[in-house]
Amino acid sequence: MTGSLHGTRVVEFAGLGPGPFAAMLLADAGADVVRIDRPGGAAARNALTDGRPVVRLDLKNAAGRATALELVRRADVLIEGFRPGVMERLGLGPEVCLEENPGLVYGRMTGWGQDGPRAREAGHDINYLASVGALRSIGRRGEAPVPPLNLVGDYGGGGMLLAFGLLVALHERHVSGRGQVVDAAMVDGVSLLMAGVWNRAAEGRWSAEPGTNDIDTGAPFYDVYRTADGEYMAVGSIEPQFYARLLDGLGLDPAMCAEQWDRDRWPDTKAEIARAFASGTRAQWTGRFADRDACVTPVLSMAEAPHDPHVAERGTLEGDRKAHRPAPAPRLSRTPLRRAEGPAESTADAVVHRWTASAADLVRQS
Numbered sequence: 107m108t109g110s111l112h113g114t115r116v117v118e119f120a121g122l123g124p125g126p127f128a129a130m131l132l133a134d135a136g137a138d139v140v141r142i143d144r145p146g147g148a149a150a151r152n153a154l155t156d157g158r159p160v161v162r163l164d165l166k167n168a169a170g171r172a173t174a175l176e177l178v179r180r181a182d183v184l185i186e187g188f189r190p191g192v193m194e195r196l197g198l199g200p201e202v203c204l205e206e207n208p209g210l211v212y213g214r215m216t217g218w219g220q221d222g223p224r225a226r227e228a229g230h231d232i233n234y235l236a237s238v239g240a241l242r243s244i245g246r247r248g249e250a251p252v253p254p255l256n257l258v259g260d261y262g263g264g265g266m267l268l269a270f271g272l273l274v275a276l277h278e279r280h281v282s283g284r285g286q287v288v289d290a291a292m293v294d295g296v297s298l299l300m301a302g303v304w305n306r307a308a309e310g311r312w313s314a315e316p317g318t319n320d321i322d323t324g325a326p327f328y329d330v331y332r333t334a335d336g337e338y339m340a341v342g343s344i345e346p347q348f349y350a351r352l353l354d355g356l357g358l359d360p361a362m363c364a365e366q367w368d369r370d371r372w373p374d375t376k377a378e379i380a381r382a383f384a385s386g387t388r389a390q391w392t393g394r395f396a397d398r399d400a401c402v403t404p405v406l407s408m409a410e411a412p413h414d415p416h417v418a419e420r421g422t423l424e425g426d427r428k429a430h431r432p433a434p435a436p437r438l439s440r441t442p443l444r445r446a447e448g449p450a451e452s453t454a455d456a457v458v459h460r461w462t463a464s465a466a467d468l469v470r471q472s
Contacts, residue, residue, distance in 0.1 A: 109136015110441040114182050114276070115461050117142060117174075118158065121187035123256070124264030124292065125215045126154040129185055131269045133158055133446035134434035137183070138464065140457050142174055153431035157446030161454050165196050173454045174198060179207050180461045183272055187215040190225050200287045210285040211275040215268045217259070219291030231259030234292040240300050247317030247324065263295025318369075320344065326376035327352065327366065330405055337388035338405035339395075341379070351400035355391075356382040 111132055118129040120143035130153075133139040139158045146162070161177070163170040175198065178184055184203060186193050193199045193214075200212045214220060217229040232253045235241035240258065245251040268290035275286050306312035306319070318324040327343040343352040350363050358378060365371045383391060388404050395402040406414060412423045412430050423430045424445070434443035 109134075109443065110438065111135040111137040113464060114138065115180060115464075116140070116183040116185065117177050117181045119184075119186040119188070119193075120144070120160070121215070123154075123187075123260040124268060124290075125185050125187035127261050127265030128213070128215065128268040128272065128290075129158065130154050130446075131265070132183070132272070134443040136441070136443075138461070139446070140177065140452065142177070151450060157448050159448045159452035159457070160450065161452055161457060163454070165198070171197050175203070175206060177454055177457060178203050178210065180458065181207065181210060182276065183211045183213060185213045185215065185268070185272075189228075190214075190216065190220050204285055204287075208284055209279060211272055211279065211288060212285065213268055213272050213288045213290065215264060215290050217264075217292045219293060220289045231256035231264075231292070234259045234263070234296050237293055238297040238300060240296050240303075243300075243303060243316055243322065245316040245322075247315065249317070251316065258299060259292045259296050263297075263299050264290065264292040267292075267295035267298070324369075324372065326372055326379050329376065331380050331383035333383055333386060333388045333391060335387040335389075339383055339388060339391050340403050340405050342401040344401070348399070348401045351398045352379075352402060355395050355398050355400055355402065358382060 114132070114137040116129060116132055116137050116139040118125065118139055118141045120126075120141050126141075129139050129141070141155065141158045141160045142163055142165075143160050144162065145164050161173075163174050165171055165174060178198070186198075194201075200214075203210055203212055216225070217234050218224040218227060232241065235244075235253070235258060241251045241253065243251075244254055268288065271288035271290050275288050279285060303312060311320075313319055313324075316322055321328050321344075323329045325344075327341060327349050330338045330340050332338055341352060343349045346363065346366065349366050350360065353360055353362055356379060362375060362378075365375065386394070391402070392404045408430075411417055412425070417423060421433050422435075424433045425431055434445055437443070
């Protein structure tokens with residue numbers, strides 16, 4: 107056993123962002139993932155694709171499609187991230203593949219989903235966030251919305267949603283023996299990630315104006331503050347005990363604790379906290395709050411993050427001085443996740459041979 111998904115065979119049709127991310131998660135958990143890509147060019151080797159051999163097939167000709175279908179017949183999972191209708195036009199849509207392999211879990215990763223008015227439109231992370239109220243909710247008061255990189259749509263609401271759906275369908279297959287289609291749409295995933303904000307709104311605890319709420323930089327106890335050396339400290343001192351320690355660490359009047367949730371006082375309080383942080387360097391404030399347990403931490407750059415004592419000790423990032431990448435997660439006690447290793451290139455025949463041998467192995471073990 108080399109991982110919780112040992113023996114699970116995955117055919118990944120090469121794409122960008124969320125599809126490869128989902129495939130990476132499965133591979134880290136021990137799945138045998140093969141990536142089908144177009145002929146020509148070198149295999150992309152990066153944090154999202156390492157350890158997954160590439161089989162190069164021209165899906166526009168019959169021979170390439172037949173070879174791809176041969177792999178699909180032996181697979182447990184298929185991952186594709188094309189626009190709706192593309193796989194069907196290639197003759198590799200769900201109906202064809204599930205007829206050839208009734209136990210197949212067919213994963214579809216798109217932005218807008220397989221149906222709806224925008225299903226066939228192009229889009230990116232920022233568009234999906236804009237459509238479900240997420241983007242308008244991220245920003246400072248009176249300023250334009252701020253896209254949170256492409257973390258929320260592509261990876262959180264996309265790749266992780268797809269991986270979750272694939273695992274749910276695989277689990278159900280143990281009962282029914284049948285596969286199914288997983289329609290993972292980033293617009294749906296982003297909406298799910300907004301569940302907590304929708305809860306606040308339903309309870310009357312959320313203002314529609316960005317930058318005026320407790321977790322969107324509106325509150326003085328949940329924001330970033332500039333230090334004397336032009337760096338920043340992150341403050342998340344929401345609970346009263348943490349807020350008291352924040353004020354104590356900054357040398358501010360403890361009587362301010364009584365006004366923590368007085369929204370009319372927030373602008374003035376924020377200005378006082380900002381002046382306090384501006385009086386010292388990031389290193390000085392990091393030292394001051396190191397043992398206070400006040401939810402105050404230095405804001406690190408990507409170059410600095412690997413050297414953070416906690417990140418370094420846990421091995422949250424792997425690599426060396428030249429390049430780093432995230433370590434597999436979460437951490438399982440008995441069947442830990444590991445970064446997959448394998449040849450950069452392979453052939454369909456080699457994959458079929460390996461999968462046939464591994465299937466026989468699993469039968470013997472059972």
